[in-house]
Amino acid sequence: MSELPPLVFQAPVADWGWQIAWFFWFVAIGGGLAVAYWQVRRAAVAFTVFVATALGLLLVFFHLGRWWNMPLVLWELIRAGEFNLGSWMFLGVIILTVHLLLGALAAYAHAEDVGIYPPFGDRVREMTEGALFRGVFAANGVLSVVYSGFLLTQAHGIPLWGTALIPILWLISSAVAAVAVLELFYVLGLVDERVSVAGMKLALGLDALKLIAVLAFLHVSLTAMSAAARAGAEELVSGSLAWLTWGGVIGLGLAVPILLAALMLRYGKSKGLIAVSAVSSLAGVLFLRASVLLAGAWEPLLG
Amino acid sequence: MAKLDHAALGRRAALGGLTAAGAAAVLLAEGWADAAQLFTTGIPDRDTLNRAGFDLRHTSCLSCSALCGLTALVRLNPRPGERPFVLFGNQDPNHPQRGMCGRGATAAQTWDSPLRLRKPLKRIGPRGSGRFEEISWEQAFDEIAERMRALIAAHGIRALCFTGHIVIDMDEGQWLPLGLGAPNVIAHHSTCNTPGTVARRWVLGAPYAGPPTVDPDFEHARFILFPGRTLHAPIGHQFLLAKAKAKGAKVAFLNPAHPEAAFANGEWIPCRPGTDAAFLLGVAHVLVRDRLYDETFLRRHTNLPFLLKPDGKPLTEADLEEGGEATTFMVFDAKGAALTDHKDRAAEPALAHESEVELKDGTRVRVETAWNRLLRHLADYTPERAAAISDTRPEVIERIARTLAELRGVVDDTWYSARNGNDADAVLAVLLVNGLLGNFDRPGGLCFRTVPGLPPAISRAPDGTVRTILGGELKLPPPGRRLDQEMFPETNATFEAVVKSVVDGDAAYAIRGLFLIDATLFARDPNTRRIQEMLAKLDLVVVTDILHQEVCDWADYVLPSDWIIERSSLHTMIWSLAPAVARGTAVTDPPPGAEVRPLSWISFQILRRLYPDRAAALGWQPEFEDVNTFKRAFLAAIEERQIAALAQRWRLDPAWLREELLRKGYHRFGPITYGTVPYERAPPTPSGKVELYAFHPVLRGLRETGFPRHVEPDAYTLPSRADEFVLVSGKSPAGSSAVAGLAFSSQFLADNAVWMNPEDARRLGIRDGETVELSGLDTGWQARTRIRVTARVHRGVLFAYSYVGGHRQKLLSRLEGFDRLARGVNSHWFATARIDRTTGAAANNASVRVRKLA
Amino acid sequence: MRLKPGEQPTRRLAHLWNEAACIGCAACVISCTATNNPEMLYRADEGRGGVASNIRRYEGVTAQGRPTLLLNQCAHCDEAPCMKTCPFGAVYRDENGLVRLDSRRCAGCRYCVTSCPYNARWVHPDTGLPMKCMGRGCLALVAAGQKPACVQACPANARDFGDLNDPESSVSRTLRTKRHRTLLPNSGAKPKYFIVEEV
């Protein structure tokens, strides 16, 4: 006799759903492009880091069920002088805030590229061109992405998220996203060809890595000790979220870009196809985050 | 608010069992932190509470019909929008029926429920349409009286029928039918306890027929088998049982569905519906085979030593000699080695005996004791065969029999038993097993209740005279026999007789007007299509209720009644084996805007319009037009007189008794008494014994045998295909009753999906949560419902909680958040209205076909 | 009162539910709402589609196929993950060993909700606060030295609440004498909601 143990998914209860997926997506772009900035010091990159990080922060802020209480929260934190440094979310907020500031600096430095000449522009530019700034910026970008994965691993209620594969998956897909954005920039004429061609090869490699990581994640989850992780993975592979996995993550996110890249490597580049490939990749990065979030469920207490 | 008097706190007069914690819990529940402080220092007395603006009032719960003790904390001067009261169980551990269960807890939601009736309603659409206009009480009374006048003039008073459940059995429900001299007060029984009640009457006699009159002694029980009883009510019994369990008591439930109470370390014996008799006869077989019975009890206190003729009738003196008494039965005296009269005190009736006797007409017949016949009868019910019939296992039957004998256990004699049409045999079998165990009226056995002797407010003598406790007297002719008892002489009430008279016209006369005093009909009576047909055909339908039940949509007039927590109540604590009464104080006013009225006042208003003289004779006075005056001057006087009568009977000071009732909410007049029936007091059966072989139905020609036997359920077509099932129902302790079933929380806590066993689901390819279509094998009714695949129901059976599914009142679609009440099924859509001819019992189980939707 | 890091609670209050005594009547479930969130009596916890109560009811079957019932609520874990993950320290332990919420510090991120291995929290639709046992009504009761509402509501004596640090408390005595367990013992949270297995 078998009766399915009651499975409670977190999304209807905790509401970590699409909004958080978008947030993660913006972090992925903001983080990935900060790394790219080491090499590609272009206005578009700097501005995108800033805007993506700002949008991400805004999204997560308004996802707070009690965002209007933030002033009081801050006041209480300062008053008590106690900060929960053990909380990834708290650390994350700091990392992202720093990232926003660094992004703002980078954007400031590139203001003259778009015809604005703010005060101290030269000095800021000088600083951002230095290895120190670029190193910190890149490192913080990596941290932001890693944080957004670790955040999930620390949500002990949701065993599907408990694997170290998630931060890795987040990192790889963040790189994918960054490369896709660069390709888009190329199509739009915002970066030059050299960057883009390197990007395409890189993208193919990253896609392969990402495919491996996604499959590894599904495999690990399907064979996990935890019933909730298994059930969540089943949901992703063959259940109500299968469309997201196969259509979104694998299809749009991986199959389409790989196919197009293969075509272009053989028959030559096409700006149109590059654009399609990049958008498709970026969508895949979003779907990946959404699918992992939506499949999260609590371990059934009655086995 | 008044300041607290801390000096008074020192006095600490106990507040009737209410713990400080209990009171404070409730106060805090409603954000009454100020009042909650009262309890942090101890238990204050009532004066202190009152000065602080609060009161503590006891009441009884009527969320199901069990009337458990509740206690309310009341805010004396609530500000607008403040909840004026909060309810919780009476915390007195000695309370014989301490509340509160999940349904009781819904009372706070019922009081001001959006489904609460608030104004008299008059139908403006066709019956069933649910279209009403609000009218004044005056208009309602005038019009109803007018229509009744015409109806009575044309068809006589007998054309009016009054039906209801607990309220109609209480004083409140009696004023109108008795004042009118109406014969047809036909309550709910055939859908509830009729099989058990008739079986108990046959075996134990009329005073011990009603479900609460005989009950296991829960507190001292060692082992109880519950065939088809969930013990979800009265919940107070669970408290008693918890005490017994702490001392090692065990329980087992024989039931096609797993009752919630079985979660509490109970054994669940899944079975096929309608086979309880077979299972229990298998148990009896083992008891007899292994000599595990109480021989002395059987010889002395049962009619098993009585001699039977070959036709199954008892051998009487009238059989043997001219002028012999037909009520004198013959036994074989082992001492004198001769036949003797059963009243012969010197004789030692032999249990086993068989011989040939010469009847007065010279014929010779073989006679044998009922015991001998039992041995042969039980030979057919080996554990193997009983298990095969009931779809249980022989080892279980053997084990249950041994446990019953070793622990001196008891088999519960059922409450709700009207399920399959063959249920009287099940209860006869229950009584047979208990008889074999000899466990009557002993601690932990099947005991007889002692009543406190609360006099009714109004009563009718056999000659038709109606008297009130206040000295009112109304001479009326004898009302004559009830319509249902004309058709089913053994019944305690068979409402289907009314349906027959209206729908089929095959009755002595037809009912034309129906008063529903507290009855759901749709949740209560089988075969919804017939009920609808009846309601459509009647000349007049009046509903008095507290909630907008589905049946309201079919009424010409709907009259909003007050609820038990809004009126004071004095009633026998029906489920207490010890003599006890409960007294409830009105906890609260009706919810704001609700023009609800006491049933007795409603009754008088109708009566005084039709027969002013009768109303006056029963005590009505013009100033009672004011309902508060009526309550103060009339109802209060009745209660006063009743308390005085109780005090006199139990030699108590009436003032003290009144105070005690106010303080504790109840009074127990004495302990449970053991060893009375049948030891000191003979049961009023034909033989004066516990008739394990029921003489009455055999003598009346109603049955061939006085022993229980297994016959296949005949109230519905038995399933024969893989997709056919018996659909059974029963109550959820968390939310199903006619009242609690409509509570907001019940939508979640008493799931209205239909349960299916995983084996069956797999076979039919149905998954948990899937929607299927059910169609009644007999009624053809089709409905869609969600299936819950669960091991809590036996294979071949579907289960649905009663009262929680398939509500169809139109109002629901207009109420936000109550939409789930309309989902699920009402098992009565599929149930037939076949009545067991011998007992008059209906059957609520049904059979259905399940169709997977594409 | 919020304990400082490293400070030990003076009492370790704990809940106990006897699965062998519980008859599944849900009086505790409804009383919990009535006591702690009366505003939710006519409103569902939409997240789970159920009664907005700090007690949740689960049904299942044992390995032997026997139907079982589980009532669950916050276990006031000694190593509470919800406390570790809350970014603003809104979740804290008090001097009674109870895991509490400082609503002033709560921004409603629901990290505590996803961090709880026991799925004990629900989100209030009006305030956005992560709700769980003990609610404000019960906290006030306990402060007054009394038992919480669910314990008092139970008609089957299936619930208790008391101090594990006091060897004479009824919970300590029960846990000494009766077989019991906690849920997901490997969660690392060190839960204090005890399920007693015999009457």
Ligand SMILES: Nc1nc2c(c(=O)[nH]1)N[C@H]1C(S)=C(S)[C@@H](COP(=O)(O)OP(=O)(O)OC[C@H]3O[C@@H](n4cnc5c(=O)[nH]c(N)nc54)[C@H](O)[C@@H]3O)O[C@H]1N2
């Ligand atoms: N929740 C709730 N409780 C109530 C009431 C209420 O309205 N709601 N009303 C009160 C009233 S009026 C009554 S009469 C009592 C009734 O209380 P009980 O007599 O305890 O009966 P139910 O709780 O209705 O449970 C009936 C059980 O019978 C089982 N059953 C169905 N068919 C068969 C069968 O053929 N054989 C066997 N062995 N079992 C079968 C069902 O599965 C169900 O579990 O409850 C009282 N308490």
Ligand SMILES: Nc1nc2c(c(=O)[nH]1)N[C@H]1C(S)=C(S)[C@@H](COP(=O)(O)OP(=O)(O)OC[C@H]3O[C@@H](n4cnc5c(=O)[nH]c(N)nc54)[C@H](O)[C@@H]3O)O[C@H]1N2
């Ligand atoms: N399928 C199926 N059918 C069943 C059963 C089953 O288990 N399954 N159970 C059967 C049993 S055991 C019984 S007893 C019947 C019960 O069926 P009913 O007798 O119809 O049910 P009750 O719960 O007594 O509710 C009667 C009505 O009284 C109203 N009421 C409550 N309090 C008051 C009051 O103070 N004044 C007035 N005027 N009205 C009030 C309620 O709102 C309700 O509408 O149903 C039977 N039918």
Ligand code: SF4
């Ligand atoms: S069993 Fe529950 S619903 Fe019925 S009277 Fe008792 S407390 Fe009320």
Ligand code: SF4
């Ligand atoms: S049970 Fe959950 S909410 Fe309660 S303390 Fe433990 S982790 Fe926190």
Ligand code: SF4
């Ligand atoms: S919802 Fe509130 S209490 Fe929970 S983790 Fe977020 S801030 Fe902390």
Ligand code: SF4
């Ligand atoms: S202690 Fe209070 S808040 Fe906690 S579950 Fe019990 S009733 Fe609810």
Ligand code: SF4
């Ligand atoms: S009140 Fe008691 S018996 Fe009822 S469900 Fe809760 S714990 Fe179980």
Ligand SMILES: [Mo]
């Ligand atoms: Mo009943």
